[in-house]
Amino acid sequence: MFSRPSFIDDDAIARAVADHWLPAITGVEHLPWGFGAHHWRARGAGGEALFVTLDQLAPRHTAESLEAAYAGAAALAAAGLAVVCAPLPAASGRFTVGVGPGVLSVTPWLDGRSPTEAEAREPRHLAEVVAALAALHQTAPPEGLPRWRPRVGPGFADELRARTAAAWTSGPLAEEARAAIAARGAAIGRWTARYLELGDVARSRQDSWVPTHGEPHHANQVVVAGGLRLVDWESLALAPRERDYASLLGTAAGAALAPDPAMVELFALDWRLSEIAEYARWFAAPHTGNDDDHVALQGLHEELSDGP
CATH class of the missing domain: 3.90.1200 (Aminoglycoside 3'-phosphotransferase; Chain: A, domain 2)
Structure with missing residues (x-):
């Protein structure tokens, strides 16, 4: 989405990413990209970067359907499908984390366009x-x-x-x-x-x-x-x-x-x-x-x- 979400701030996103994916996080940057979901770039102390997505739920999705889709993408990548930019598992082993009215997921940051x-x-x-x-x-x-x-x-x-x-x-x-x-x-x-x-x-x-x-x-x-x-x-x-x-x-x-x-x-x-x-x-x-x-x-x- 081009506009920042009104229902959650960058600090809440940073805390969720730190708790579940990147403990040594140094900050997040909201990205006015795409349409339908909200995105951020998260940076780590070691220079690594993650692409963070917040998908909203009803009526299009449920927490279960999003978890199944992202887990499926990760399984496709693990099976050798190189075209898949797969989600990364959270500390729990799941690929999504509930945050406010949606679920958060992350993928590696791709150096491309x-x-x-x-x-x-x-x-x-x-x-x-x-x-x-x-x-x-x-x-x-x-x-x-x-x-x-x-x-x-x-x-x-x-x-x-x-x-x-x-x-x-x-x-x-x-x-x-x-x-x-x-x-x-x-x-x-x-x-x-x-x-x-x-x-x-x-x-x-x-x-x-x-x-x-x-x-x-x-x-x-x-x-x-x-x-x-x-x-x-x-x-x-x-x-x-x-x-x-x-x-x-x-x-x-x-x-x-x-x-x-x-x-x-x-x-x-x-x-x-x-x-x-x-x-x-x-x-x-x-x-x-x-x-x-x-x-x-x-x-x-x-x-x-x-x-x-």
Whole structure:
């Protein structure tokens, strides 16, 4: 996230990191990176650095699902999957620690950088991403890995219609968000019906599901001296392989993968509807109109404008 969290300060993060991962910590630095989780860099007295992530819980996660995802990523790395930037175990042996309304995890600090969107679509880089995802999808799934499941139910469109029937007064962007959602109620209903239909098809084929990252786009890729690393494994789950193909579609690399069109459509809708659900919660709740709020509003308009 670009803005600092209002519910926890840097000192609390530093204490948690010191208690569970890095006793000789010298300080933490908040990083205005990404969208959805909060991040810090923690430094140790010996010059080491850790990348610290605070994931919030409901409605997207539970403490158990995040622990299972991060433990699964560590198991994949231990099995030899070099593309995984794996979480480090805490002193307890677990990979997450409860802190306030979320859970904390850490990974080694990577000396590299994420490609831009343009760089991520260059043929050489795409080939590396395809190879990395193929290796992931061919790896035996660790025990206890979460399974993909639909992120909205059959009543989603009706619930949104009811919630957007009256004005929102929760913040400066609330009414614009409410009106945008209300205007697309019929489309959201169509998208939801199709999504649930395709979800049933996917679940009928669970014997072919593979470990999937969930969001292997350019912002979750880091290029280091040893090659590509994928970060942010909080969405790791068993699922159809097409769950990982969004960033590859429309490229020669994507066409060579011969994805199932129905599963491509499923995961396009999975992203769209889960984003709309999250933004509806976001703007119905108190907000101030900060940078994160404006990025979220732009994201909401993008998801609502795509498709018939």
